[in-house]
Amino acid sequence: MQDIKATKNLKDEQYYIDLYDKFTIKECHEHIKIYSEEKPPIPPESFELRDLKNNVKKMIGDVALCFLKGNKFASKSETIRRWIQRDKMLDELIENTSPSKDIACIHCYNPMTCKEKEIYWGDNTRVLFFFYCEKCKENRAFYDNGEEFQVAPDKCTKCQNTVQRKYSRKGNKVTIKLICPQCKFTDKEIWDFNERTKENIDKNFIADRERFCLSKEEGLKYLTGIDNLKQVTRSFEEAEERKKQRELYDAVAKVKKLNISDVEKLVAKSLEKEGFIRLKLENPQMSRDIKIEFTVQDSKSGIHEHDRKMKLKKVINKALLETNWKLIDDGIYYKLGILSGRLRGLEHEEDLMKLVQARQKKEKE
Numbered sequence: 001m002q003d004i005k006a007t008k009n010l011k012d013e014q015y016y017i018d019l020y021d022k023f024t025i026k027e028c029h030e031h032i033k034i035y036s037e038e039k040p041p042i043p044p045e046s047f048e049l050r051d052l053k054n055n056v057k058k059m060i061g062d063v064a065l066c067f068l069k070g071n072k073f074a075s076k077s078e079t080i081r082r083w084i085q086r087d088k089m090l091d092e093l094i095e096n097t098s099p100s101k102d103i104a105c106i107h108c109y110n111p112m113t114c115k116e117k118e119i120y121w122g123d124n125t126r127v128l129f130f131f132y133c134e135k136c137k138e139n140r141a142f143y144d145n146g147e148e149f150q151v152a153p154d155k156c157t158k159c160q161n162t163v164q165r166k167y168s169r170k171g172n173k174v175t176i177k178l179i180c181p182q183c184k185f186t187d188k189e190i191w192d193f194n195e196r197t198k199e200n201i202d203k204n205f206i207a208d209r210e211r212f213c214l215s216k217e218e219g220l221k222y223l224t225g226i227d228n229l230k231q232v233t234r235s236f237e238e239a240e241e242r243k244k245q246r247e248l249y250d251a252v253a254k255v256k257k258l259n260i261s262d263v264e265k266l267v268a269k270s271l272e273k274e275g276f277i278r279l280k281l282e283n284p285q286m287s288r289d290i291k292i293e294f295t296v297q298d299s300k301s302g303i304h305e306h307d308r309k310m311k312l313k314k315v316i317n318k319a320l321l322e323t324n325w326k327l328i329d330d331g332i333y334y335k336l337g338i339l340s341g342r343l344r345g346l347e348h349e350e351d352l353m354k355l356v357q358a359r360q361k362k363e364k365e
C-alpha cells in the first residue's frame with residue numbers, strides 16, 4: 001500500500017481557543033466602532049445636545065459591550081467542543097476514504113501515484129486525492145467519488161487562448177505557472193500561505209484578549225450575575241401574576257349572585273325604562289349552568305328593528321354587568337314588536353372567573 005500523506009484537520013485545543021478569542025475580539029471592535037461613531041449636530045440641534053446624545057450612545061454601547069463579552073464567554077466552551085468534533089470527523093473521513101485505483105497520466109498513460117489527500121476546502125464534505133506522474137511530473141486530482149477536480153480554464157491575457165497550468169509546491173508556497181501554447185506567453189501566480197498567515201496576525205492580540213475575552217473567573221461571575229438578574233425578574237413577574245390573580249378573585253367575589261326571580265325583576269325594570277314591556281321568561285334549561293329564553297314587547301313604534309335590537313342588547317348587558325348572568329350573544333330576534341333572546345346564569349367559580357376576565361378584556365378595548 002502506497003504511503004499517502006493526509007492533511008490533518010484536528011489541532012491542539014489552544015488553536016481553537018485562540019481562534020474563538022480572535023472572533024470575539026473582532027466582534028467587540030466592530031461593536032465599539034458602531035457605538036463610538038460621533039454624529040455632527042443637525043440644525044436646529046445645538047452642539048451641546050448632540051454631545052449629550054453622543055455620550056449617551058457611548059454609555060449604552062459600554063453596557064452592551066459587557067453583555068457581548070459575557071455572552072461570548074457563555075458560548076465559548078460549547079463552540080470549541082463543536083469545532084473539535086467537526087475536525088475529528090473530517091479526519092476520520094480522510095482516514096477511512098481510499099483513492100481510486102488505476103489513475104493514468106494523460107501524457108504518458110503510465111499509472112500515477114496518489115501522494116496526498118485532504119478535505120476539499122470548497123465544501124468540507126469531500127476528500128480530494130492528489131496524483132502525480134513520476135515520469136512527466138504531471139499532476140491530477142480526484143474527489144472520493146472518482147470525479148476529477150477541474151479548474152476553470154484560464155485565458156491568455158495576450159491572445160485569449162486557453163493557457164496550461166503547472167503547479168509546484170515548496171512547503172507552504174505554491175507556484176502556478178501559466179503557459180500559453182499559442183503565443184508562448186508565460187505568467188506566474190504564487191500562493192504563499194506563510195504570508196497569508198502573517199497578514200492575519202493581530203499585533204494587539206494579547207492586550208485585546210485581556211480586554212475583551214473574559215477569564216474563567218470573570219465569566220462565571222457574569223453568568224451568576226445574569227442568573228440573579230433573571231431570578232429577580234422572575235420573582236417580580238410571579239408577584240405581578242399573583243397580584244393579578246388576587247384581583248381576579250376579588251372581582252369574582254364581588255359578582256352579585258342573583259337567583260332567577262332577582263334577575264327577572266332587575267332586567268324587567270331596566271327594560272321598562274326604555275319602552276320594552278311585559279318581560280316573560282320561558283322554561284329554563286338546566287345543565288352546568290342555566291339557559292333561559294325570554295320575550296319582551298316593544299311599546300315604541302316607528303323605530304327600525306335593528307336599532308331596537310341594539311338598544312335591548314345594551315340595556316340588558318348594562319343591567320347584568322355586575323351579576324352572574326349574561327345575555328347570550330348568538331342573537332336577538334324581532335318579529336311584529338316582540339323581541340326574543342336568551343340569558344345565561346353561571347354558578348361555578350371557574351365559569352365566573354372566565355366571565356369576569358371576558359368583561360375586563362372588553363372594558364380595556
Ligand SMILES: [Zn+2]
Pocket residue numbers: 105106107108109110133134135136137138
Ligand atoms: Zn506521465
Ligand SMILES: [Zn+2]
Pocket residue numbers: 156157158159160161180181182183184185
Ligand atoms: Zn497567448
